Every structure is written in structure tokens, then in C-alpha cells.
Amino acid sequence: MDYREKFEMALEKVQKAPRYTGGEMNTAVKAWDTTPLRFGFCFPDTYEVGMSHLGLKILYGLINRESWSLCERFFMPWTDMMEWMRKEDIPLLSMESRRPLSEFDVIGFTLQYEMSYTNILAMMDMGGVPLETGERGESDPIVVAGGPCAFNPEPLAPFIDAFMIGDGEDVMTELNRVILRRKEEGWTREKCLRELAGLEGVYVPSLYEVSYEEDGRVRSVVPKAEGVPERVKKRVVVDLNSTYYPEEIPVPYTEVIFDRIMLEIMRGCTRGCRFCQAGMLYRPVRERSLEKLTELAEKLQEATGYEEISLSSLSSGDYSCLPELIRTLMRNMKDKRVSISLPSLRIDSVLKESLEETQQVRKTSLTFAPEAGTQRMRDVINKGVTEADLLEKVRDAFEGGWNSVKLYFMDGLPTETEEDLDGIADLARKVVGEYFAVPKEQRARGLRVTVSVSIFVPKPFTPFQWAPQDTIETVFAKTEHLKKVLNIKGVTFNWHEPYVSFLEACFARGDRRLGQVLRKAYEKGCVLDGWNETFRFDTWMEAFRDCGLDPAFYANRERSRDEVLPWDHIDSGISKEFLWRENEKSARAEVTKDCRKGCNGCGLQKWKGVCGYANSCGI
């Protein structure tokens, strides 16, 4: 039996076989033999997660659109399939033509969250690709990665040949061209990597030398060769209207997490919440035009048959002509029975008007993210939302017939006290109060208020990048306190165990040495760490011990202002000075205004013509 037959056999045995079968509408099977460059797009989590990801759909369409390149998808198999594959010696196969990962010229991982890192190793391992850069030979694929976690690439440095930093649309094609030239001109790997390092926004970690202080802090990260940039500047797509956006996207047979059209209306955010990494990394804010969005919505609906379009961005409420966009989409889509949903609504920008329009199609639960329980704490994190704002929007919603509200908070934020935790309960109680203030005959029955509290993870390129994370013990104590104060009728409290957040904190701000911990953990069996049923914290701690590294050094240690951070050689466009200034303001609970109200001098103002709100004289 060859491996394809064995794969067929495994499909009969595993759970959820459809996640492995492919053949979905709008998936491309391009001619293998006549397409010179073959790209394997790897999403290091399950099919259901990966197929919900917009970035995959953009790059999939973008690479397949070029006549000279093809893109096929790979996902992380679940444990039952992994066992079959290992037992029967079946390599990791692409969804389209069912070819092993090792047959591709270049394989690219998208880095969305730290807890997917062991899956990267597992996928390469099963795909027949040597794990570390130094172990790969001339016939092995070039391994690349991009996405938000690529901004601190160091923990993955031993495994990835080249990282793409920032927006992928332009650099993806440039990178593929270089790899095509390697193939055509017979360049060595080494020569190819040198060429890649010359592209703007591409970081080739093997060309940099990291040195450490005696106490384990990074002393320096310096290029090993000439022509390799000291700092790698992120790529920015300046105009979202002219950049590529897919007009048809794969439609899974089975239900995935986000099973709908995602219309990216805007990239970036001007709010400047101090805990939010995406808010910093995706700067500056750029909008797609109303005309472009209307046209894309039309085409995507026709190509997919989806019943729902969600407007996607970090802060959809800030889109400059949101009511008009919603009205236009509703008008165009009504006869096609397509509903429009607005995720990640910020409470100070939910317009009553658009609330009423959403209701026209379907009444879903409303989500608000005050993030913190007291005004002081919200000022510390620069979440420019007041209690009055929130309660007004909640009242509107209850009056409009909603009965279900979700409230998102974080605990473990810098300077947090018990008062701030109590504030979460106070706010929840007031929300319940707003519901009962609506006359009985006017409100929908069955109030449901869900309070979710997640654990703060300090991230690189944020004003809190120097901050310690609460220890596991502290988090548990705080959760116990929250359980007590949130015992309110009508309120459900969702809390999280701190172990995953603790590891996230390690890897988010980790240095290159963590690569060995990662490999050790993988070899000890850690995989699919983002899933409760497969996460093995004790094994991770063993891996740290085996490597002689202390996780608390990464998660719970406060950094000083002058410390060289492991990601300092990556240039996000946001200056360290700005971040430090924000950090100091945060300690004083001082807020910073929205960039739309005037430039705050985050650093992008030095980068000509990139930010529409930049003021060249800075602050």
C-alpha cells in the first residue's frame, strides 16, 4: 500500500474525517508539473481553526493567482490522525493534491499565537522536513513564517529560515520570486537565504549572532555578515484599495469556527490601548473604501453562497462611514438573505442606529470589552471607555430587545488592586440593573450576562513589554476572589487557568534559547498546546528544567528601561521611546488620546506617507 492508500484507510478510522479530505468549493488544484514554484501554506492548528483565518485566504488566493506559483494548504492533524500517520508512516499531505510537505519548494507557517509553536515542529516532522535550519540540505524546502508572532521571532529562530515581518501581501510575492530564482539558477540554500535577507521586511535569523549577559539577559543581536540589515523594518501596505483581496474563497463542507465571509474593512487601530499588541503592530490605520467593500461583498457572496458577512477589523466601530456601509450592505444583501454581523464592537462606537439595523436580520448576543473594572484601571490601560458609555449602550441594547450580553475583562494588569477586581463585579451588577430598569413588557425575557476574565499576557511592542506577569499563585488567588464577588444572579463567570497564559508570556517575550525548550517539549510529546485536552503543563516545566532555563525569568520578571529586549532588532515602526513614554503615563493612570484627534508621535511619523494621521513634527 502506498501512503495515499494508507491515508484513505486512516480516514475511515479517525474522528472528523472531513477536516482532512479537501475538495472544497473554490479550492485550487493547479498543475503540479507545469507550475514552477510550489508553496505549502501551513496553518499550525486544526482545519477548523485554520479555515477561519482571513490571512490564509488572502495568501492562498494571492499565490495561486500568479501563473508561476501554486499554493496548497496543510493543517495540523488531531492526535488520533497523528497516531495513524506515525504508525503507518504516512507523511503530512496537502489538502489539494495530497503531496507530502517535503516536496514543496517553500513552506510557510502563519504565527497567530504562541501556543501553536509545537505544532510547527510536529508538522515539519511529519512532513519529512528537518526541524532546524542547520539540519536542512539543498533539497529541503525553504521554511518561512509570518504573522503577528513573527515580531518576536527569536523562540522560533532555530527552526525558521526566514521570517516576513508586517503585512504579507507584497513581500510574499517578492520572497517567492527569490526562491524561484534559486530553483532556476541552482543557488545554494546559503546564497538563497542571503538574497532573502536583502528583501525589505525579511529577517533571516541564522545570519544574526545573539550574545547574552551572565544573568541571562540579551546583550546584543548583531548581523554576522555584510549586507544583512542591523534592524529589519516591517512591511506596510499603504493602500488597502489597490492591494490584493480575494474575490472567491474556499467554502468548507463542514462547519468551521468562522463559517462566513470576512470583509476586512480596515487594518490598524488608532486607540492605543496599552495592553494590545495588534493595536501597535498593525499601525497605521488604513481603511478600505465603501465602494471597494461593496464590490468585494457582492463578489464574495456570489462566489461562496455564504449566509453571513462579518465586518472584520480591530475596531470596526471606528470605520469612518460605518452606518453608511452597513446600510448599503443591508440593502444589497437583503434579497439574498445574507446577514451582516459586526464583531469586536467597541462600546463607545456602537451606534444605536446600526444596532437597530443588525436586529433587522438576527438578534445575536452583544459583546462589550471594557477590559477592566474601574475607571482608574481603564485609564492605566488607556481603554478610553467610561462606565456611563457602557451602561448607555447596554440600556439601548436591552430596550432594543436583546437579552444576552457578554463582558470581557482581564486580570493581572499592571498596578491592579483588589478594588479593580471588585469593580468588575460592580460593573456586572450595574449591567443587570439596566436590564431590570427596562419595563417588563418592553424587554426580552431571560437575561444572560456572561463575564469572561482572561489573564493579562504582556506582549512585545506594547507599553507593557517591560512588565511582569502575575505569578500563577497570584492569578489563582485573584480568581478565587472574583468567584466570590461575581456570584450574582443572572451573571455567569468564565475564568481561565493560568498555565497557558504563563507559557504564552514566556514565549511572547522569549529569546532564542527558548527554541531548545520548544524542541525538548515537542520531543517529550507536547503538541496541540492550545487545546485543553492535549495541553501538558508539567511536561513543559520539565522541558524548561532540562534546558536549565527558568520560565519565571521570562514571564514574571520586570525589565528595566535600558535592557536589550530580544526583539529590539525588529523595527515595528513604533519607537521604544514612545512605548516607554506610554508606560510611564500608564503608571500615572494618564490617558493618551486617539490618534484621530491628533498625532501622538508613536514613531510612524518619521516614516513618510505611511500614516494618514501622522504629524511630522512628532509631539
Added chain:
Amino acid sequence: MRILAVFEKGERIRHIGHLDIQRSVQRGLRRSGLPVAYSQGFNPHILITFASALSTGACGKREIMDVTMTEEVTAEEFLARINRAMPPEMQVSEARAVDQRYPSLMGLVRAAEYDLLIRDQETGKRLTALIPEFLARDTIPAMRKTKTKLVECDIKPLILSLRGKENHLYATLVLTERESCKPQMLLEALKQQANIEEDVRMLVTRTALLGEDDQGVLVPLEKL
């Protein structure tokens, strides 16, 4: 008016369950731009019924659906537009326009024809060789799965025809809302006859859905 359409569930997508197939057909219809009718209510869905749910893991050569239209559509037009909108594994091979009075498909199904491929050649030949003595039995006990338990039943009267060629079994099995014989039940009974205990891999392809014509003869449902 309604359209009866014959479609395929290809081998590659055989693990897709019936609910997902239904949703995929709905999305295909939405992509096609055909004038399909929707249900009233809060979550409107396309007015469509399927003659019979096909099991997860099975392929279908001639599955049948029944779609209600808001305006007249010819069979040719339906075929041209739906096939552009369906994935390669779910193409529609035939369509027929019927009026509102045409009876519901689900109540018409009496039996189904199957092509059962035994993956292992030797086992397949061994099983097909046993068919004559298998059919000569007075009763053929088998286990039927209900929602909660296994029930013993006699499938002899439910096997309308059975022949074999090499490692293929060709079977016509009763399929009604009241009683039916699933291919897996037939296989298990045959295995017992052959004293085979281990797993036998079988690829199930349902090749036709049958109804009864005026004379009580079984004919393909779409020909009624």
C-alpha cells in the same frame, strides 16, 4: 414549481455527513443565482428536500433532491447554472421539472441499489463465492442499530437482490422509513457466513434510489 435533480456525492467527499451535504447544496444553490424559494421565518432556508440521507462514508452516484423554485426554470437551465456553482465532487447529472402536486420524494423511496467494493481482493472473492448459499438460507439474522441499542432482526426479506463479481457485491436492499437494511448489516452477515472476525474494509457506493411504479415494479425514483 419544483425541480427534481440527480446529483453525485463523490468518493473524495464520502466522509461528509448528510447535514453538511445539505448545507453545501444550499450554498451551491445560492451561488447559482437560480430563483429558489425560501421558507418564511427568522432564519429562512431554501425549500429543498432530499429523497434519502446518505450515510457518512458512503458515495452516491444518483442521489436525488427536490428544490422549490419561485419562477419557471427549465431543466437545461437548472443544470447549466447549478453545475457551475457546485464543487467537482457534487455535480448534478439530470434534472426534471415537476409541478407542485408531485408527491414528496421521501415517501416514494422503497429500496436502494449498492455497489459494495471489498478493498481486500481475496476477502472480496471469498465473500462473493458464498452468495448462493447465503441467499439459500431461510433467515439471515443481523444486528440493527437503534438510537440506544442493538436489536436482532432478519434481513433475508430486506435483500431484494444480491450478486457478486470479483471483489464487488451488487445489492438491492429495502430502504423505507419503516425498515431498511444497511450495507454494513449485509456485510456483517456475510462475514459471519464466512467465519471472518476481523475488520473488512468496504467502499459503499449507492448507485440508485428506487420507487415502485403503477405495476409495483421497482424503477429509479427519478423515472417515476
